[in-house]
Amino acid sequence: MTTTPPPAAELSADEARRISLRAQGFLGAPDRRAGVRGVLRHLGAVQLDTISVLARSHELIPYARLGAVERRAVEDAYWTEGHSFEYWSHAACILPVEEWPHFAFRRRAYRARPQWHHDLPDGAYETVIGQLRAEGPLTATELGGAKNGGEWWDWSASKVAVERALMYGEVVCTERRGWKRVYDLAERAIPADLLRDELDDAECLRRLVRLAGQSLGVGTRSDIADYHRIRGEQFDAVVADSGLVPVRVEGWPKQAWADPEALATAPRGRHRTTLLSPFDSLIWERARTERIFGFTHRLEAYVPKPKRIHGYFAMPLLSGGRLLGRVDPAREGTTLVARQVSLESAKAVEPMARALREAAEWVGCDAVRVERVDRPELTAALVAALG
DSSP, rough: OOOOOOEEEEEEHHHHHHHHHTTTTOOOOTTTTTTHHHHHHSSSOOEOSSOSSBBBBBHHHHHHHHHHHHHHHHHHHHTTTTOOEEEESSSSSEGGGGGGGGGHHHHHHHTTTOOOSSSSOOOOHHHHHHHHHOOEEEETTTOSSSSSSSTTBBOHHHHHHHHHHHTTEEEEEEEEEEEEEEEEOOOOOOOOHHHOOOSHHHHHHHHHHHHHHHHHHHEEHHHHHHTTTTHHHHHHHHHHHSOOOOEEEEEEEEEEEOOOOHHHSSSOOOBOOOOOOTTTTSSHHHHHHHHHSOOOOOOOOTTTTTSSSOOOEEEEEEEEEEEEEEEEEEETTEEEEEEEEEEEGGGGGHHHHHOOOOOOHHHTOOOOEEEEEEGGGGGHHHHHHHH
């Protein structure tokens, strides 16, 4: 049984909140010179998702931290010059190319996996690898089609093969083109000094735990393990050698660990006012969000419409380092529609109006229309603030 050393520090709940905000890029002046790529390196992973309401989630992540970055520039920053790749981390994520070696443990696990949902037809794997070697980067459609023509999960042989090669690490997703993955051979797309799986599982996990701790600032076992979706026992095996230090946080019932650099200086600076993607790493884990912000966050896109409370793609409002409400947005032409606005109090009215105006301008809308406010008595004040 591993014994946790005495805590290196005792943090108030407010200190832990501010450390978390700074670690996630929301407290202090953003590094605009590093731009979108700097945000990606700082966070270590940016989640991808198919839903696009205001914009796609991987666009909303740098927007929330940097402001109105031109959307084409966001895509170019992610996908050009071999800066990043897509792989399974917290979910399907864009990752800095420097992190390729850290996922060797996951690639090995996939290679050793005995059963798969899709059967791999004889020769299909070799055919796909041969096509990519001969023709260069290709989408699944260009490889022969993604589907067999049945249900959405009924993948073609080439799609099954190339996805298997992606998991094994022989193939890399180097960009998304019209939301389709573009596949290339890892030997071509990953720099030679990063390509080989030379790190053992323990070293991969040690590095990922350290990086997750740095990206969160402070977190519990489940917080840190969830960042790259490693198991709790994997965290336990490496945390003592990760460089993170045990801390005690006021009001947190479980042991926490912190990045020692996050403890070295008090977190100060500007707090961003912005709308957050439901897939933002600041609020990835529901229990952590409730513990730090006292705010219950749940994506309701997959909840039947009659059972939704806050809306299909409710985006939390961050202002003054607090989560003050949320809005379920839509777009109709050049109008941003706030289909449902939920406000914690009257103090959230002005920040919500400011965030909605900025978001509307960013996506090319020239008007904002409010349809419903959960506190009807605040509707007039919100509409006036938007005007």
